[in-house]
Amino acid sequence: MSACILRASVDMGLPSLEEVASHAAAQAEVMRNLVRESLSKEWRDRQVCDAEGLDALVALTVAHLNLLEEPRGGGDLSPHEETSAACFKLARNLCVEQPNVQEYWWSSGLVARLTQRVVADVALADERGAAWSEAVPGFLLNVVAGNVELRARAVEAWFPATLAAACALCWRRPELAFMLVQTLVASEDLSTTTASAMPLAWRLVETEDGHCVVFILLSLLFRGGVGIERNREQVGPKAWEWASIFLHGLFMGGGFKSAYSGLREMTVGRLHGFW
Numbered sequence: 001m002s003a004c005i006l007r008a009s010v011d012m013g014l015p016s017l018e019e020v021a022s023h024a025a026a027q028a029e030v031m032r033n034l035v036r037e038s039l040s041k042e043w044r045d046r047q048v049c050d051a052e053g054l055d056a057l058v059a060l061t062v063a064h065l066n067l068l069e070e071p072r073g074g075g076d077l078s079p080h081e082e083t084s085a086a087c088f089k090l091a092r093n094l095c096v097e098q099p100n101v102q103e104y105w106w107s108s109g110l111v112a113r114l115t116q117r118v119v120a121d122v123a124l125a126d127e128r129g130a131a132w133s134e135a136v137p138g139f140l141l142n143v144v145a146g147n148v149e150l151r152a153r154a155v156e157a158w159f160p161a162t163l164a165a166a167c168a169l170c171w172r173r174p175e176l177a178f179m180l181v182q183t184l185v186a187s188e189d190l191s192t193t194t195a196s197a198m199p200l201a202w203r204l205v206e207t208e209d210g211h212c213v214v215f216i217l218l219s220l221l222f223r224g225g226v227g228i229e230r231n232r233e234q235v236g237p238k239a240w241e242w243a244s245i246f247l248h249g250l251f252m253g254g255g256f257k258s259a260y261s262g263l264r265e266m267t268v269g270r271l272h273g274f275w
Helices: 024-038 041-047 051-066 078-093 099-107 110-121 129-141 149-159 161-171 174-185 200-206 208-222 226-234 237-252 256-265 268-274
Strands: none
Touching: 024 051, 024 078, 041 078, 051 099, 051 110, 099 110, 099 149, 099 174, 099 226, 110 129, 110 149, 110 161, 110 226, 129 161, 129 208, 129 237, 149 174, 161 208, 161 256, 174 200, 174 208, 200 208, 200 237, 200 256, 208 237, 208 256, 226 268, 237 256
């Protein structure tokens, strides 16, 4: 970790940890304002030099995660869910051009705490809200983006259950799922990949678990039915653009045939067993 991260500097302006339980809704608004401020590179550059601020953000995020309730349905969102989502959006933005911050989120245990929650949420009767389902894959994507070492660590830690659960969250914005997977397979070359190396691209096209993940990805594009034109309208052009990038990579790398064969042979029982 750089000397910059180890040096405490300015206060990030985070809400009080002592008021997590009693003022969650107010804290959500404070965090949303900080997310907007974090769009400024100058603001971010100040915060990544604040070791105490980064520690405080981890503590605040974990505190709200610990108080997450099951979704209530009917659009009534938990303030802890909203605040957690805003915390992860802020942490996501702080990753930009900052590999030391990316590593910090891993070493602090924040990434592990989130992925545990994402996998556990698969069993929920209702879905979490839009803010959460956008913040989670966005954070996971940015916590490995441009970092070869962390990408490799993520593949080992997230495949297949965490990756599948994170992708399934993206039904409102399928492009986030394809962006996440594309980020994880970046720079991999299927034409030279061996089973012993087991990078993500090989696993996706050659293993049953990988075929299930690919099935989940493709299913995100067809929530409006099987008609291509109707689904283009339903999911939007960005989703189809990122899906095209991902599938083109499989085709050019020689893995399309294996993936297609695996999907054709997949059974309902296999999908149920995967979850």
